[in-house]
Amino acid sequence: MGADPSVMLFGLDVDDHKAIIGTTRGLVEKYGRERVFGTPLSEDAMTGVAIGAALSGIRPIHVHIRMDFLMLAMNQLVNVAAKSRYMFGGQESLPMVVRAMIGKSWGQGAQHSQSLYSFFMHVPGLKVVAPTTPYDAKGCLISAIRDNDPVMYVEHRLLHYQKGPVPTEPFTVPAGKARITNAGDDVTLVGISYMQVECLRASKYLLETGISAEVIDPIWLNPLDIDTIAESVRKTGRLLVVDNDWLSCGAGAEIITQVLEQVPDRHIQVGRMGFAQCTCPPAPSLEELFYPNARTVAARAFDLVRDNAVTWIPEERADLQEVEFKGPF
Amino acid sequence: MNIKKVYRELFRIRRVEEEIARIYPSDKIKSPVHLSIGQEAVSVAVCEALVPGDIVFGTYRSHALYLAKGGDLRAMFAEMYGKVTGCARGKGGSMHLVDIPAGFMGTSAVVGTTIANAVGYAYGLKLQSKPHIVASFFGDGAVDEGAFYESLNFAHLKQVPLIFICENNGYAIHTPQSARQRDVNLCDRVGAYGIPATRIESGDVFEIHRHVQEAADALRSGQPGPFFFECLTYRWKEHVGPNDDFDAGYRSREEAQAWMANDQVRLAGEKLSDPERMEVEQNVEAEIAAAIAFAENSSFPGASELTTDVYEESEQDGPDDFVWRGDTGGHGSGDGRGPIRDAIWSGC
Numbered sequence: 148m149g150a151d152p153s154v155m156l157f158g159l160d161v162d163d164h165k166a167i168i169g170t171t172r173g174l175v176e177k178y179g180r181e182r183v184f185g186t187p188l189s190e191d192a193m194t195g196v197a198i199g200a201a202l203s204g205i206r207p208i209h210v211h212i213r214m215d216f217l218m219l220a221m222n223q224l225v226n227v228a229a230k231s232r233y234m235f236g237g238q239e240s241l242p243m244v245v246r247a248m249i250g251k252s253w254g255q256g257a258q259h260s261q262s263l264y265s266f267f268m269h270v271p272g273l274k275v276v277a278p279t280t281p282y283d284a285k286g287c288l289i290s291a292i293r294d295n296d297p298v299m300y301v302e303h304r305l306l307h308y309q310k311g312p313v314p315t316e317p318f319t320v321p322a323g324k325a326r327i328t329n330a331g332d333d334v335t336l337v338g339i340s341y342m343q344v345e346c347l348r349a350s351k352y353l354l355e356t357g358i359s360a361e362v363i364d365p366i367w368l369n370p371l372d373i374d375t376i377a378e379s380v381r382k383t384g385r386l387l388v389v390d391n392d393w394l395s396c397g398a399g400a401e402i403i404t405q406v407l408e409q410v411p412d413r414h415i416q417v418g419r420m421g422f423a424q425c426t427c428p429p430a431p432s433l434e435e436l437f438y439p440n441a442r443t444v445a446a447r448a449f450d451l452v453r454d455n456a457v458t459w460i461p462e463e464r465a466d467l468q469e470v471e472f473k474g475p476f
Numbered sequence: 477m478n479i480k481k482v483y484r485e486l487f488r489i490r491r492v493e494e495e496i497a498r499i500y501p502s503d504k505i506k507s508p509v510h511l512s513i514g515q516e517a518v519s520v521a522v523c524e525a526l527v528p529g530d531i532v533f534g535t536y537r538s539h540a541l542y543l544a545k546g547g548d549l550r551a552m553f554a555e556m557y558g559k560v561t562g563c564a565r566g567k568g569g570s571m572h573l574v575d576i577p578a579g580f581m582g583t584s585a586v587v588g589t590t591i592a593n594a595v596g597y598a599y600g601l602k603l604q605s606k607p608h609i610v611a612s613f614f615g616d617g618a619v620d621e622g623a624f625y626e627s628l629n630f631a632h633l634k635q636v637p638l639i640f641i642c643e644n645n646g647y648a649i650h651t652p653q654s655a656r657q658r659d660v661n662l663c664d665r666v667g668a669y670g671i672p673a674t675r676i677e678s679g680d681v682f683e684i685h686r687h688v689q690e691a692a693d694a695l696r697s698g699q700p701g702p703f704f705f706e707c708l709t710y711r712w713k714e715h716v717g718p719n720d721d722f723d724a725g726y727r728s729r730e731e732a733q734a735w736m737a738n739d740q741v742r743l744a745g746e747k748l749s750d751p752e753r754m755e756v757e758q759n760v761e762a763e764i765a766a767a768i769a770f771a772e773n774s775s776f777p778g779a780s781e782l783t784t785d786v787y788e789e790s791e792q793d794g795p796d797d798f799v800w801r802g803d804t805g806g807h808g809s810g811d812g813r814g815p816i817r818d819a820i821w822s823g824c
Contacts, residue, residue: 195592203600
């Protein structure tokens with residue numbers, strides 16, 4: 148926003164005292180109420196406003212504190228934002244960013260927990276990014292803001308507290324490049340959004356059994372860097388995609404299919420993990436079962452590598468504990 | 477308003493639409509057409525109050541608006557024919573006309589959709605201190621959509637330089653307004669948002685223009701927007717397609733007769749002398765014939781066009797030079813390693 152006066156940021160409560168978990172803190176004071184403002188509860192029209200503003204030369208960032216709320220904006224996103232460049236023969240350009248957060252834990256329940264990024268991956272004309280590290284969160288956001296097409300920027304609520312190295316100066320992480328986050332030889336783990344953290348933890352559990360897991364963070368779901376994943380699978384022969392979403396018609400199905408199309412080896416073993424095929428329950432006992440975690444991921448990867456010959460699930464380790472989201476939000 | 481120019485605009489739209497209806501059965505036009513015949517006056521009246529640089533957003537029934545705002549006629553016919561010389565390179569069709577240099581933004585096939593886009597554009601103009609204004613066209617069907625009311629609220633909240641134009645032709649496809657709304661007083665509804673709202677019942681091109689010109693002048697002089705006009709009008713042809721449909725049962729020919737007697741194209745023409753009128757008509761006919769020939773003689777898009785313009789074609793940024801350190805997350809040591817929420821803040 149400092150570098151480009153055409154960047155505008157708005158959404159429900161971006162200007163309140165909580166400032167979207169601090170991500171928008173001080174922006175009103177710095178850039179003014181015309182460029183940074185809280186909106187009426189009108190997701191549909193405000194998405195249309197973002198599109199219209201983008202057409203006028205503005206680069207809007209539209210913030211949604213829950214991905215679930217985007218269901219109110221699907222017409223504008225799918226029918227207009229995704230299609231305008233194409234259906235107007237290249238005459239229209241829509242540089243806009245939609246920040247959408249996924250909730251988890253502390254009883255987020257049915258309508259505060261959905262990922263839904265596969266909806267957007269399905270539609271030509273949208274880009275989708277789900278960074279998992281501070282470095283990528285910043286670099287991808289700047290890439291998204293500078294992009295001349297609409298970008299869905301997916302944030303996981305728990306990841307907001309992840310720490311890691313990040314330069315203070317502006318930089319970009321280019322669209323369509325995955326990152327190998329842990330090198331390994333026996334199995335390829337692709338962890339999407341928050342499940343990237345669980346996969347990295349799972350790789351540490353797997354070390355106990357002598358299994359070396361290569362962990363990949365796709366970062367961008369569209370464009371998807373299938374080459375990096377396929378290259379890894381050529382080496383390991385095994386692919387487990389752990390999605391932060393339901394499995395049917397999801398990112399995991401897409402990634403596995405593309406890998407198998409690219410690596411024509413019928414001996415490659417594949418697996419998918421993700422949400423249980425039900426609505427997310429708030430009761431802790433059920434919510435625990437709803438999500439994959441580092442231990443269940445490790446167990447599944449172990450099965451893939453050992454051909455289900457023996458079953459194993461690691462004991463919980465305090466040094467690999469999950470980051471806890473302390474409610475209330 | 478210059479009567480000769482008004483007649484030219486009205487007659488040109490009428491004749492373009494009649495030619496589309498004439499050609500349509502040949503199946504050369506590969507696009508659902510929602511003709512503007514009978515509704516020409518609203519677009520012409522409003523666009524006469526606009527200047528180059530002003531912007532309009534319309535609907536799938538926007539042939540009249542496209543032409544009145546100065547859209548390229550040859551590119552319009554070519555688009556109907558699905559040719560690569562079309563205004564959207566054959567990828568939009570009748571419902572998605574566009575002419576950015578003329579200030580005619582791309583139209584939508586989903587009712588109510590462009591209203592919010594128009595509001596956003598007007599907000600963008602205000603934010604960038606640009607001197608222009610926006611006109612948002614939609615039908616009476618669009619006022620049933622929630623996005624319409626959301627848009628009114630935000631447009632008024634931010635006082636954007638915008639004029640809402642509701643072309644009320646009485647029907648949402650085939651369902652009359654009275655079957656969709658119990659108390660049909662649209663201006664009361666809009667007025668409740670604090671927006672000046674005026675109903676123009678006559679369909680008269682000069683009366684509509686007078687009202688809209690006043691609003692446009694007010695906006696240009698710095699008065700806060702938006703303004704709202706409900707312009708009664710009447711669609712002569714079927715909802716989609718080239719035919720009459722007075723035998724379909726949902727409306728009567730008698731209902732149409734009052735509007736046909738009030739035909740703004742004919743009435744404007746009668747204000748001209750015969751030689752003046754004939755000069756206008758001959759020029760328009762020649763222009764239309766040339767546009768049709770242009771469309772006929774143009775090529776269809778080649779195979780490479782299929783996947784062109786899904787995204788901007790651009791050179792990718794170079795790869796970043798970040799080396800992953802194998803961190804497993806958690807709260808970390810905090811030695812200058814900010815959490816993601818701070819990284820997002822920093823990215824903004």
